[in-house]
Amino acid sequence: MENFIVHCNRLTGLTESAKVDLRTKLTTKHIAKGHYLLQDGNTCKYLFFINQGLAKTFFFKEDKEFIMRFFTESNLFTVVDSFGNQQPSGYAVVALEDTSYTTLSYDDLQTLCQRHHCMETFFSKLLAKAATHMMQRITEMLEDNPAERYARFVTNNQALLQRITLGDLASYLGITQVSLSRIRARK
Amino acid sequence: MENFIVHCNRLTGLTESAKVDLRTKLTTKHIAKGHYLLQDGNTCKYLFFINQGLAKTFFFKEDKEFIMRFFTESNLFTVVDSFGNQQPSGYAVVALEDTSYTTLSYDDLQTLCQRHHCMETFFSKLLAKAATHMMQRITEMLEDNPAERYARFVTNNQALLQRITLGDLASYLGITQVSLSRIRARK
DNA sequence: GTGATTTTTTAACTTATGTAAAAAGATAAG
């Protein structure tokens, strides 16, 4: 729970009173590998902060699974459109390992934002960070071919690589598992 | 200038005093086709609102140009990472037609956010909308092949299609112009 | 209107990817 606050405070300085107030709104939960933090079709009611474990955000198109992003220790995230507009999510979030995470609900965040200007700033920073990450992702998909995307992922996510399947990695990279296997073989 | 305020007000209700205050901070500019609203390497100091005209956000990789997004009438936007952190931008913005646009500077936005809670909310909504758009873009790049991406663009951007070159469209879709030409030919 | 420039299409060739199916390897459960 403290880690959530430390992380928020790092995004933008929080006042002591905001920290005290925030602490009362946090809930820590545990979920087993394979279970859902959010089912697609449901509205995302929370900001999620992963204390320990690993999760992926993904969606289906005709049973095929496409991965938007992996989240691990100290990642603070949500499903932006569902959370921001409190509408059903087209994306699901599932635990890839047994996972401990801390949540802050939409309603509580609204309350905190009304009470503390710094919390509104915090939320803006969080959204800007998410947007920046997605911009980077789009950039990579435009400028890199599959082999380059794989190479970049390996360099930037050395640790994560040990924890995800190559099937999931292929899905994230936007290629088939067969193609990823060939890319790995040919160098 | 009024359009900028109307647009903000639509994102989140603004108080009358915020509107009055905001109005004093807006500047309207005109730029000719081919000229830059932002050069890459420079820090993006503004939110841009296009009154009339068309612009594209893009970046270079070894002289090759890759288009992030097109912006036209009533689009409110910025280069999120550069603007949010006030650091040099890896992306440029150029006018594709003679363009009239209204700006709000980073410093003025900060001031307005301090004075009016609704302006902070407005900025959050703007970021959430940008993030949602990018999430949609990533989704399309994952689930659709080039031909499907082209078809989707045509349906969703009928009007825009008349105003951009097929070279720029190919760049946006992440394929070569030759490939786009073949896709168009084969149906 | 004519020449110059830009945009778009076509052609030929090479390489990479998707698909489907099977084999090999690794992991987990009993």
Next chain:
DNA sequence: CTTATCTTTTTACATAAGTTAAAAAATCAC
């Protein structure tokens, strides 16, 4: 240990995309 399941690699084939170059079409400037 052994079976069952999940993960990864390999094979074979068809299709689509990238590259380079050239031609055709459209647009712009004088």
